[in-house]
Amino acid sequence: MRTLGRVLSAEIVKMSSRYLWLLILASPAFAVLIGMSQSEEGPISWEFILSVMGAIHGMLFLPILSGLFTALLCRYEHHNGGWKQLLSLPVSRGSVYLSKFIVAAVLLAAVQLLFLVCFLGVGWWREAGGPPPWEMVLPRILGSWLATLPLAALQLAVSQAWSSFAAPLALNVTFTIPNMLVANSTTYGPYYPWVQPLIAMSPYGADGNFGALNLPLESLMIVVLGSFVLFFTAGLLSFRRKAV
Amino acid sequence: MSETIIETKGLLKNYKGRAAVKDLNLNIRKGEIYGFLGPNGAGKTTTIRLLLGLIAPSAGTIEIFGKDLRHEKMNILRKVGSLVESPSYYGHLTAIQNLEAIRRILNVPKSRISEVLDIVSLTGEEKRPVKGFSLGMKQRLGIASALLGNPELLILDEPTNGLDPSGIQEIRDLIKRMPQEHGITVLVSSHLLSEIELMANTVGILHQGSMVYQDSITNLQQRAAGEMRLVVSEPEMALSFVENRGYTGVLQNGTLCFTRMNDTTVAQLVKVLVEKGHAIYRVEERRQSLEEFFLQVVGGVSHD
Numbered sequence: 044m045r046t047l048g049r050v051l052s053a054e055i056v057k058m059s060s061r062y063l064w065l066l067i068l069a070s071p072a073f074a075v076l077i078g079m080s081q082s083e084e085g086p087i088s089w090e091f092i093l094s095v096m097g098a099i100h101g102m103l104f105l106p107i108l109s110g111l112f113t114a115l116l117c118r119y120e121h122h123n124g125g126w127k128q129l130l131s132l133p134v135s136r137g138s139v140y141l142s143k144f145i146v147a148a149v150l151l152a153a154v155q156l157l158f159l160v161c162f163l164g165v166g167w168w169r170e171a172g173g174p175p176p177w178e179m180v181l182p183r184i185l186g187s188w189l190a191t192l193p194l195a196a197l198q199l200a201v202s203q204a205w206s207s208f209a210a211p212l213a214l215n216v217t218f219t220i221p222n223m224l225v226a227n228s229t230t231y232g233p234y235y236p237w238v239q240p241l242i243a244m245s246p247y248g249a250d251g252n253f254g255a256l257n258l259p260l261e262s263l264m265i266v267v268l269g270s271f272v273l274f275f276t277a278g279l280l281s282f283r284r285k286a287v
Numbered sequence: 288m289s290e291t292i293i294e295t296k297g298l299l300k301n302y303k304g305r306a307a308v309k310d311l312n313l314n315i316r317k318g319e320i321y322g323f324l325g326p327n328g329a330g331k332t333t334t335i336r337l338l339l340g341l342i343a344p345s346a347g348t349i350e351i352f353g354k355d356l357r358h359e360k361m362n363i364l365r366k367v368g369s370l371v372e373s374p375s376y377y378g379h380l381t382a383i384q385n386l387e388a389i390r391r392i393l394n395v396p397k398s399r400i401s402e403v404l405d406i407v408s409l410t411g412e413e414k415r416p417v418k419g420f421s422l423g424m425k426q427r428l429g430i431a432s433a434l435l436g437n438p439e440l441l442i443l444d445e446p447t448n449g450l451d452p453s454g455i456q457e458i459r460d461l462i463k464r465m466p467q468e469h470g471i472t473v474l475v476s477s478h479l480l481s482e483i484e485l486m487a488n489t490v491g492i493l494h495q496g497s498m499v500y501q502d503s504i505t506n507l508q509q510r511a512a513g514e515m516r517l518v519v520s521e522p523e524m525a526l527s528f529v530e531n532r533g534y535t536g537v538l539q540n541g542t543l544c545f546t547r548m549n550d551t552t553v554a555q556l557v558k559v560l561v562e563k564g565h566a567i568y569r570v571e572e573r574r575q576s577l578e579e580f581f582l583q584v585v586g587g588v589s590h591d
């Protein structure tokens with residue numbers, strides 16, 4: 044772990060790739076389009092804006108981006124012997140793996156921050172009532188970020204193992220598509236890792252009526268933490284044994 | 288006797304029950320240029336990956352700088368520069384960015400980047416994305432990366448692969464200078480004996496995962512010495528005459544061929560033939576080429 048700082052700093056050099064930054068913009072930009080176009084009877088509320096902007100973001104973009112970021116971070120190592128060169132330097136495999144995960148988590152955090160800014164901007168533009176509802180939005184931004192981390196952990200595990208770029212993404216999409224159905228299911232919703240970002244993002248609390256969306260934050264975080272520990276440990280163990 | 292830099296004991300690597308490297312006992316001493324030789328699939332790259340901890344051995348131990356690789360991998364790798372198989376690089380980055388990524392891990396001064404670029408003659412190309420480099424340029428970048436951390440041990444897997452003749456010459460000279468100027472030990476692999484002969488002082492020949500020959504280059508060159516050939520008048524008569532006197536030879540296309548003999552024996556042979564009245568047109572020693580010797584050692588067919 045002593046080398047983590049150095050590995051991270053090397054990672055920043057390697058990331059100077061255009062696509063990565065563009066991806067950060069994609070979901071907030073899309074959310075702005077939706078946030079500006081949807082309308083509600085009567086005056087616009089902050090809750091309404093968050094629910095329309097957060098729906099696609101939580102259901103589709105966050106899970107997909109977790110896969111895209113990790114796949115991109117592994118892609119340039121799979122091509123042209125990057126792993127081989129990196130791992131014959133004085134680095135521990137643990138710190139290499141952790142640094143990839145940290146970068147993916149930071150990129151996802153950047154997406155969340157930008158999303159927050161867009162949300163506030165749309166709310167202000169459309170003259171939503173009252174001051175920005177920090178108590179409602181901040182836990183949801185943070186919660187959906189946390190709920191995305193297990194997915195990033197799983198995708199990193201798969202991306203480091205498979206040299207193909209497309210295969211981990213296909214896996215990710217396969218598990219993300221059912222979100223639309225699972226979100227409405229009280230039976231599976233609480234346990235399905237891919238739908239947790241959406242649940243955490245939803246502005247309607249315990250009294251809402253949205254299937255799995257009315258879960259208390261605590262039980263959601265237990266599922267998130269459990270799947271995170273499982274996926275991250277499995278990935279790390281596999282990476283430490285990886286033949287390069 | 289100088290200290291041992293690489294020592295392996297009973298090194299074994301199995302792939303699905305087939306041994307890619309078996310019972311390998313390497314002993315490479317400080318300041319040595321060790322040439323690691325073997326035909327395709329002999330296990331050179333596999334051995335090098337084992338030495339760098341990129342793959343785990345099925346059995347056996349590896350000590351580098353007197354430390355066990357399993358327990359002190361980080362301390363060991365800090366002092367090792369390597370190039371494994373085809374050159375590794377990040378295609379979307381420039382040469383400088385590639386080296387910078389490695390430099391940040393090795394924690395060496397920034398000035399080292401231009402130094403190594405200069406050593407491998409890549410100055411002038413350093414701001415281009417590496418994906419546009421030719422194979423030889425990528426290979427040079429790989430060697431620059433290996434040198435970046437001022438290593439005490441250089442492990443180079445076919446470093447001249449893809450280089451043009453002048454590039455081969457440059458890299459060869461560079462490798463030869465390493466022990467003299469910096470006390471660096473070098474392990475260099477190749478499948479060309481002629482190339483190893485020009486730079487190494489010790490050679491190990493690997494075949495199907497086992498070490499089949501290991502000796503100094505000087506001894507190898509002696510081992511590979513060839514036969515005496517004499518072109519004389521009336522060769523059939525000459526042959527039967529000297530055979531009666533205890534020489535064993537054969538007649539090939541009118542040339543008398545004898546196994547390797549020392550100077551006195553050659554002088555004597557010539558003398559008796561002259562006394563018998565044969566005209567001697569030519570006396571030559573035909574050295575077996577090292578390549579032929581290599582093929583013989585690895586059990587390939589030698590065309591004669």
Ligand SMILES: Nc1ncnc2c1ncn2[C@@H]1O[C@H](COP(=O)(O)OP(=O)(O)OP(=O)(O)O)[C@@H](O)[C@H]1O
Pocket residue numbers: 302306307325326327328329330331332333334478
């Ligand atoms: N990952 C792997 N899985 C299965 N077999 C492997 C693997 N890597 C190497 N081998 C086998 O191990 C043997 C040695 O391969 P290695 O790459 O070490 O040869 P080499 O001496 O470097 O050859 P070359 O001169 O072609 O580079 C080969 O028979 C190869 O097929």
Ligand SMILES: [Mg+2]
Pocket residue numbers: 331332333372444
């Ligand atoms: Mg090889």
